[in-house]
Amino acid sequence: xxxxxxxxxxxxxxxxxxxxxxxxxxxxxxxxxxxxxxxxxxxxxxxxxxxxxxxxxxxxxxxxxxxxxxxxxxxxxxxxxxxxxxxxxxxxxxxxxxxxxxxxxxxxxxxxxxxxxxxxxxxxxxxxxxxxxxxxxxxxxxxxxxxxxxxxxxxxxxxxxxxxxxxxxxxxxxxxxxxxxxxxxxxxxxxxxxxxxxxxxxxxxxxxxxxxxxxxxxxxxxxxxxxxxxxxx
Numbered sequence: 001x002x003x004x005x006x007x008x009x010x011x012x013x014x015x016x017x018x019x020x021x022x023x024x025x026x027x028x029x030x031x032x033x034x035x036x037x038x039x040x041x042x043x044x045x046x047x048x049x050x051x052x053x054x055x056x057x058x059x060x061x062x063x064x065x066x067x068x069x070x071x072x073x074x075x076x077x078x079x080x081x082x083x084x085x086x087x088x089x090x091x092x093x094x095x096x097x098x099x100x101x102x103x104x105x106x107x108x109x110x111x112x113x114x115x116x117x118x119x120x121x122x123x124x125x126x127x128x129x130x131x132x133x134x135x136x137x138x139x140x141x142x143x144x145x146x147x148x149x150x151x152x153x154x155x156x157x158x159x160x161x162x163x164x165x166x167x168x169x170x171x172x173x174x175x176x177x178x179x180x181x182x183x184x185x186x187x188x189x190x191x192x193x194x195x196x197x198x199x200x201x202x203x204x205x206x207x208x209x210x211x212x213x214x215x216x217x218x219x220x221x222x223x224x225x226x227x228x229x230x231x232x233x
């Protein structure tokens with residue numbers, strides 16, 4: 001359920017702008033998706049220029065791109081916990097942005113993305129204007145245990161939504177996440193109170209993680225036709 005949107009140039013401007021916020025010596029969360037990929041490439045250029053950073057990948061795809069760009073990588077547990085360096089900044093995309101609230105998970109990596117993004121001292125979102133909205137209303141990706149698919153779908157229906165199993169595009173069967181789980185895309189229509197829905201989904205047995213990122217964003221870099229708008233929710 002990857003989202004389409006603004007031009008590649010807009011995404012590149014947003015990614016490059018966010019990459020410029022990274023300082024020498026930082027540990028950086030490396031997000032997933034087409035706009036975050038531009039940030040990773042820009043960080044690779046900075047590494048080539050002598051800037052020392054370490055990256056924490058949020059998915060197989062972001063890890064592969066970071067290796068290609070020669071960005072040194074560390075595991076999340078190496079930089080979190082008592083006396084650890086921590087994550088200085090995470091840069092990640094979004095499927096939809098409303099102020100400081102996001103829907104993520106179009107690429108199916110939102111469980112690890114939320115771990116990394118929430119652990120960072122600063123979370124910078126990169127987006128193009130097509131992702132901005134006044135009220136979140138896209139389907140919310142929910143990662144579930146395979147055996148809990150029906151139970152979670154019933155709970156989503158009780159909460160006013162409709163759950164659809166995400167099917168793979170070039171293979172028979174469902175999408176399987178990097179964690180080995182299934183994805184339900186849950187349509188609720190407009191979501192005027194994302195925090196309340198996030199609490200409901202998080203409390204549903206069988207849900208590993210949902211794609212509502214409520215109040216986590218510190219900055220949103222929106223690439224436009226002629227520059228970048230930086231928003232502080």
